[in-house]
Amino acid sequence: MGGIKTSIARKVAMALSGLFLVLFLAQHFTINFTSVVSPDTFNEISQFMGTNFLVQAVLQPILIFGVIFHFVMGFVLEIKNNSARSVSYAKYNGGANSPWVSRNMLLTGIVVLAFLGLHFYDFWVHEMQVKYIQGDMSGLNEAGEFRYYEETVAKFAGQPVRVAIYVFSFVLLMLHLLHGFASSFQTMGVNNKYSKGIKVFTKAFAIVIPMGFVFIAIFHYLNNL
């Protein structure tokens, strides 16, 4: 019984940290989307997010902890599940019992994590360097204009390989969320008249947000041909 209890606790921890990351994803998408419609708005929000004390000193560390926690727990869960089912799973194995996305959460998760490595290198490391090592919090370039929009666009303009890697990662993020987001509510025991609506919402979110990111990356690439 103890084993079952801890395995449920692990799944709940996975669901809660996943839901937290989904919230981050929604705000990250909303802010990034402004880069398509209004460079000025994107610059202003970026400057705010990049210099606000609450965002930088509280939310950012919580977010990074959330990413690491979700990733480490995901591994632990997978290893425990595999050792628990190593004998009996042979006869239940295969696509007949569970869809591909639910059986490959670790694989899609690892690809998203690898993407995050590249993504941090692309944006975050540079930001930390300019702001906290060079000590330049102005957000301005040498011409005295906000630098965020042009720096973001530069990652995609004339960079077909990076765009392709990003797009591939977003597709796998979609697959990861298609199972993960919906099942997090199940894990939390949500089972009422809203369950069906929640399922529709989570599946729609899992498709719309990653495809929105695809749109942003391809937009900046095509807009600068």
Ligand code: HEM
């Ligand atoms: C076209 C798509 C995307 C663009 C243009 C983009 C852009 C950015 C930029 C400009 C930053 C730097 C923020 C800073 O100043 O520190 C950033 C940070 C980050 N991005 Fe993205 N992003 C995209 C997609 C994603 C996706 C799909 C994920 C998650 C799976 C993600 C996760 C993160 C994380 C975790 C950070 C670090 C946040 C922090 O500053 O603490 N991004 N992104």
